[in-house]
Amino acid sequence: xxxxxxxxxxxxxxxxxxxxxxxxxxxxxxxxxxxxxxxxxxxxxxxxxxxxxxxxxxxxxxxxxxxxxxxxxxxxxxxxxxxxxxxxxxxxxxxxxxxxxxxxxxxxxxxxxxxxxxxxxxxxxxxxxxxxxxxxxxxxxxxxxxxxxxxxxxxxxxxxxxxxxxxxxxxxxxxxxxxxxxxxxxxxxxxxxxxxxxxxxxxxxxxxxxxxxxxxxxxxxxxxxxxxxxxxxxxxxxxxxxxxxxxxxxx
Numbered sequence: 001x002x003x004x005x006x007x008x009x010x011x012x013x014x015x016x017x018x019x020x021x022x023x024x025x026x027x028x029x030x031x032x033x034x035x036x037x038x039x040x041x042x043x044x045x046x047x048x049x050x051x052x053x054x055x056x057x058x059x060x061x062x063x064x065x066x067x068x069x070x071x072x073x074x075x076x077x078x079x080x081x082x083x084x085x086x087x088x089x090x091x092x093x094x095x096x097x098x099x100x101x102x103x104x105x106x107x108x109x110x111x112x113x114x115x116x117x118x119x120x121x122x123x124x125x126x127x128x129x130x131x132x133x134x135x136x137x138x139x140x141x142x143x144x145x146x147x148x149x150x151x152x153x154x155x156x157x158x159x160x161x162x163x164x165x166x167x168x169x170x171x172x173x174x175x176x177x178x179x180x181x182x183x184x185x186x187x188x189x190x191x192x193x194x195x196x197x198x199x200x201x202x203x204x205x206x207x208x209x210x211x212x213x214x215x216x217x218x219x220x221x222x223x224x225x226x227x228x229x230x231x232x233x234x235x236x237x238x239x240x241x242x243x244x245x246x247x248x249x250x251x
Contacts, residue, residue: 044125
């Protein structure tokens, strides 16, 4: 019996020492990461300060509002909403797209993990749906020079069980092919097959462009103007229909 008592005392002592060391290690890493881990705090510019971003954001915001109204009517969640605004040469574009973040825990969620993806030099930033920039921290580690992980510091925490949309803004190469006849074709892919939600995709054309055709044509919405906008809103049942626009640039 005496030997068992000593054994239990030794086990308790080991647990206490292990917990103490683990806590000290966590505090040291959390407050002062190792030298081989480099962090960089960043925040995207105000949308209103960039004329091109401001115009694209207004079109995206209108699209998101339409998707939200449709989702409420169909009693389905809001899926991915994206806008690709082509620049004048149609080879580059501003990409604005939502990402859904779900708090699966029991406490409010203030920070979430993400990645920059693509070309970091052309990445603009993360934003709330009201256009406010979201601060984020880039974590640079050896062996992963491209697409480093980031931590987003949300402007408002996500309540347990709730979902919040985060908007990613970046400049990128446009998925446009220009044929010998001068006609350009841009493809936007398909809606996801799952989950069943209301999705929205739009293509903003350069000023003076003329639309030749849209596919699928029956479900496309065209906003005429100096710079035409083509959009589709649908659910997972629309996933079999790839979306594309054929157009000509201003001469």
